[in-house]
Amino acid sequence: MTDDGCPMCLLAPKTSKHILWESISAIDILGQCSKKIQKSKTTCQNMKELIAKMIKRLQQDEMEELALTLWNIWRRRNENVFNNVLIDPKTVLHRVLQMQHELAVNKANTDTQIQSNATRNGTWKFPPSGFCKFNWDVAIDRLQYKIDIGIAVRDEEGNYWLP
Template sequence: MAGQMATTTHFIQTSNWYSYFGDEAKVEALIDEGTKECDHNLIQATFSQQEAELISQIPLINCNREDTLRWRCTVNGIFIVRSVYYLQGEIRDRQKGQCSQVTQTQEEWTRIWKLLITPATKNFMWRACLNILPTKAKLSKKKILDDPTCPICLREPETIEHILWECPSAADILRQCSRKIQKPQINYNSFRNIVEDMFSKLNQEEMAEFSMILTSIWWKRNQYVFKNIMIDPKSMIYRN
């Protein structure tokens, strides 16, 4: 549907739209000609409550241009057959990328699953690799917290790679590990890259140790955040 609403993508599934207005209806049918505002009574009568709320939240653009149909694959918005081939290639490349990513994710999970560690540690490593641990940076991005700063060092945003790898608190623990596990002088883009690099350097036993140490670092962090208890790093290596 096109009209005088700002460019926003919503998926409207109701069938009432077509029964009320027909196949050729446009968004302007929902706008009061006199006030140039949305006709909320009409919207509520036509759509479900959830859909009506979504539609009512779309800001209106103050202009008098008529609705037009535009083809997104050309600069001028006019459809040409040649652009379909480019679109087909774009879709094919995107699908290849998705398949490659799925394969890579499955391989990572298989390697983690084969480690001789507890199911809880496997689950933790998997969640960390997917970047879904509730760090302050993650919660701040979701508008749950205002401050993304690491609660321990108070210097950097608390991302997963920071709290488990870069933070001085984590470094104190990693320094006590076997030499292969100790933090190398390498800058990683993500925690996932850290795990991939460690899998390439460590054997199964060492990788299991590494996974348990990272789990302990996260446990130490939670003890401080939720119980205000600061654990001595020297006791961490023996916790598992």
């Protein structure tokens, strides 16, 4: 095998689209996913185009399943390449289900936290003397494939710190 070949099937070129979507190894795992993902054998030039089509086609929970599955396929590939360990597809699928459960629990906890925060009076409290307070937020643009992170840092007097 050359450095350009797929480490999983040893045949095709090593591209992210092949490793995550087209290889026998990926198809074996994706074939166990929900029906919409199984039946999404679409022709695309690259992963970015494929993901863009999937975002339009799948519901939120299906997109989460796809993202977790692709991440675990990539992780399986890395375990094979770097540690010479081949993880069983059933183990990969079990990890995906476990991660989906954890995601659902975290969403439920976040919803509870949001409701709890809405009942507070919303006043900002100064940090102790000698400390700073960091507030941050994340915005995701699914159409443009962009993520923005905003951070505000304030000292014990409420002054903003600029980078």
